[in-house]
Amino acid sequence: MHICLFDIDGTLLKSGGAGKAAIEAALVEDFGVTLRTNVSYSGRTDPAIGRDLLQFHDVDATPENWQRLIEGYLARLPAALAKHDGEILPGIAALLELLSEREDVAVGLLTGNIHRGAQAKLSHFDLWHYFAFGGFGDKHFDRDDVAREALTAIRSRFDGTVATERIFVIGDTPLDVRCARAIGARAVAVATGWHTPDQLAPSEPDLLLDDLADAEPLLRLL
Numbered sequence: 001m002h003i004c005l006f007d008i009d010g011t012l013l014k015s016g017g018a019g020k021a022a023i024e025a026a027l028v029e030d031f032g033v034t035l036r037t038n039v040s041y042s043g044r045t046d047p048a049i050g051r052d053l054l055q056f057h058d059v060d061a062t063p064e065n066w067q068r069l070i071e072g073y074l075a076r077l078p079a080a081l082a083k084h085d086g087e088i089l090p091g092i093a094a095l096l097e098l099l100s101e102r103e104d105v106a107v108g109l110l111t112g113n114i115h116r117g118a119q120a121k122l123s124h125f126d127l128w129h130y131f132a133f134g135g136f137g138d139k140h141f142d143r144d145d146v147a148r149e150a151l152t153a154i155r156s157r158f159d160g161t162v163a164t165e166r167i168f169v170i171g172d173t174p175l176d177v178r179c180a181r182a183i184g185a186r187a188v189a190v191a192t193g194w195h196t197p198d199q200l201a202p203s204e205p206d207l208l209l210d211d212l213a214d215a216e217p218l219l220r221l222l
Contacts, residue, residue, distance in 0.1 A: 010193025
């Protein structure tokens with residue numbers, strides 16, 4: 001059995017900035033602050049992004065304020081997805097359909113999105129049904145810990161029978177490559193997010209692709 005763990009934003013789809021717009025609207029409208037600084041979103045978990053947004057706007061990053069922020073985000077996300085010009089990235093729909101038909105491959109998620117946010121984004125693009133397990137950002141500030149959660153889910157789901165070298169983490173940032181290494185998995189980097197191939201190459205993925213329009217190099221690994 002091979003396991004493919006996909007990142008969401010910049011790998012499976014682009015939301016057109018819907019997630020960023022939704023969480024920043026929640027910050028401004030629910031906490032009464034003026035948005036005055038941007039934080040780094042690429043490759044990070046929702047809790048890490050939310051913590052920085054709160055702290056940079058002089059709001060205590062307490063569990064209560066985090067919950068208030070994330071509930072506001074989730075409430076605004078469907079409308080933001082409908083408003084923004086998002087898209088499924090090249091080759092993804094065909095690849096997921098192909099992988100779903102193979103008995104020797106299982107498909108999951110490894111994402112910094114919280115579970116409900118991941119479900120909202122993927123459901124909007126009719127992709128959620130492909131993913132039955134994975135690691136999510138609900139409890140983690142560090143993406144490596146999300147990878148460890150995904151590994152625990154794999155071991156539980158497949159009774160510990162999957163070797164880590166048969167796990168492939170597919171993402172668009174150096175952090176995706178790093179978290180693959182944290183669990184002994186192989187890394188596939190795609191330049192469909194904010195990072196160019198030249199920027200991804202120093203992280204030394206096992207496979208580096210411009211996109212997944214031609215998935216044959218990935219399929220050969222499986």
